[in-house]
Amino acid sequence: MGIEVKNIKKRFGKHEVLRGINLEFVPGKIYGLLGRNGAGKSTLLNIIAARIFPTAGTVTLDGKTVCDDDSALEQIYLMSERNLYPEGERLKKLLKTTELLYGSFDYTYANKLAAEFSLDLNQKFGKLSTGYRSIFKLIVALCVPARYVFLDEPDLGLDANHRELFYRELMENYAQTHRTFIVSTHLIGEFANLLERVFIIKNGQILVAGEVEDVLAKAYLIAGPKEDVCKYSAGLNVIGHESLGNIYGNYVFGGVDDERHLPDTVSLEHLDLQKLFINLTNEKGEK
Amino acid sequence: MGIEVKNIKKRFGKHEVLRGINLEFVPGKIYGLLGRNGAGKSTLLNIIAARIFPTAGTVTLDGKTVCDDDSALEQIYLMSERNLYPEGERLKKLLKTTELLYGSFDYTYANKLAAEFSLDLNQKFGKLSTGYRSIFKLIVALCVPARYVFLDEPDLGLDANHRELFYRELMENYAQTHRTFIVSTHLIGEFANLLERVFIIKNGQILVAGEVEDVLAKAYLIAGPKEDVCKYSAGLNVIGHESLGNIYGNYVFGGVDDERHLPDTVSLEHLDLQKLFINLTNEKGEK
Structure with missing residues (x-):
């Protein structure tokens, strides 16, 4: 049907x-x-x-x-x-x-x-x-x-x-x-x-x-000091990143492993649909 | 200049x-x-x-x-x-x-x-x-x-x-x-x-x-049961209203008198610019 x-x-x-x-x-x-x-x-x-x-x-x-x-x-x-x-x-x-x-x-x-x-x-x-x-x-x-x-x-x-x-x-x-x-x-x-x-x-x-x-349940922003964020994001499907001063953020799609330990310095929040869309569809070179 | x-x-x-x-x-x-x-x-x-x-x-x-x-x-x-x-x-x-x-x-x-x-x-x-x-x-x-x-x-x-x-x-x-x-x-x-x-x-x-x-500091949504909202809004510059089920909301521009007592049933929050704009510029008959 x-x-x-x-x-x-x-x-x-x-x-x-x-x-x-x-x-x-x-x-x-x-x-x-x-x-x-x-x-x-x-x-x-x-x-x-x-x-x-x-x-x-x-x-x-x-x-x-x-x-x-x-x-x-x-x-x-x-x-x-x-x-x-x-x-x-x-x-x-x-x-x-x-x-x-x-x-x-x-x-x-x-x-x-x-x-x-x-x-x-x-x-x-x-x-x-x-x-x-x-x-x-x-x-x-x-x-x-x-x-x-x-x-x-x-x-x-x-x-x-x-x-x-x-x-x-x-x-x-x-x-x-x-x-x-x-x-x-x-x-x-x-x-x-x-x-x-x-x-x-x-x-x-x-x-x-x-x-x-x-779809949104699988979309995250992982933010914090760059080193900690990159360490935590290892192996995840990183679709984009952004930085503001000393804060670094990785956009991730596909879910995060719940077993991972989230360091105190790093925050994890869900993306809205527009932000997810932008990061999924940016061409190489666009940030 | x-x-x-x-x-x-x-x-x-x-x-x-x-x-x-x-x-x-x-x-x-x-x-x-x-x-x-x-x-x-x-x-x-x-x-x-x-x-x-x-x-x-x-x-x-x-x-x-x-x-x-x-x-x-x-x-x-x-x-x-x-x-x-x-x-x-x-x-x-x-x-x-x-x-x-x-x-x-x-x-x-x-x-x-x-x-x-x-x-x-x-x-x-x-x-x-x-x-x-x-x-x-x-x-x-x-x-x-x-x-x-x-x-x-x-x-x-x-x-x-x-x-x-x-x-x-x-x-x-x-x-x-x-x-x-x-x-x-x-x-x-x-x-x-x-x-x-x-x-x-x-x-x-x-x-x-x-x-x-x-401008935004003067723009509010007053929400709650209709009777309480209307009572609280009396004398204020109401620029629009909306209702969702039993919740009634008045949009107000021009500030609220700080001396007024806010009943427990009524909430007061600021509007964003788009919501303020819409309510200020709606023609009669548009809600």
């Missing part, structure tokens, strides 16, 4: 953007799909939504190949970070087009959201600021009847108030519909509490997959 | 975007200029950088009117959130143009930053993603010799790693040059620790101005 992505590869010319992606989205969860700029997230989302074809691999929904099956495709909505709407078209008209494509559309809900976000639906898409383009696309995504909703950088250009309103509306929609949401965002710190499961993509491959809670 | 903005008004047709703005940027500080989408921030920045003219009011640098004085204007650099560069031009060429306009340019520093951000300066501007457009514009802003650097949404589209790198480079540049930076951003939570002073704009007017520390 759900969406299964099997061994997806995608090559643009000589550049292999996706190098064998396997993952699964089960019904009724909120996922984070995290990766750096250029990691291949948008390409993967476009393949799942059958907007582009993979070089190899399959995407199925409840066992049916998505790109061959209209009833499967109707269950998937992708809010793209790119602006695909015609600039001269009024927002109301664009909602009608969405209804035609997806068979139905919740206009009552759309009007409620537009009022909350102070968006006038009589405007033309091309007149909207970056923030309001995101808001319009979010409203569409929340109101289509699809069971799997993918949001690619939904927060681009939103001010802090609109982001808070969006998080609240997303959670309310989720609580009522039990649909599956998959969010790709760079604002990991703000989103972390909303996500149940997370996939981290690096260089076209899945680096980390799991429940957010389990 | 510094930049003085006096009674700036700006009207576009019937819409009064700025309604008498007074503020001052003194040398060697980092300012946050915060406001919602549409509050007038970008208009104000464009007026300060003499890219557009105000309907009324003046902007001076060390007493000289900026728009009349080239030597004053050379001391101001505005990194705009809009993309003003020709799409077909190579980045290297754009750096040369900047050098011509500002008299000098730190190429060594620009090359170091480009390497850190993995930006190839032989590319054309139009080929860059949203994130890399921001990165290129940031590099220019850090390398021009201007003493007052205005950054309008510098973090748009940056991934978490690049944002962290940017914050570090900004602080390093600031420590070495003691220039003045003015940052307009929606990512208030991440930026708060870097800012010394803050201006909050609402509906074309300055709502709050001051040292971040002093």
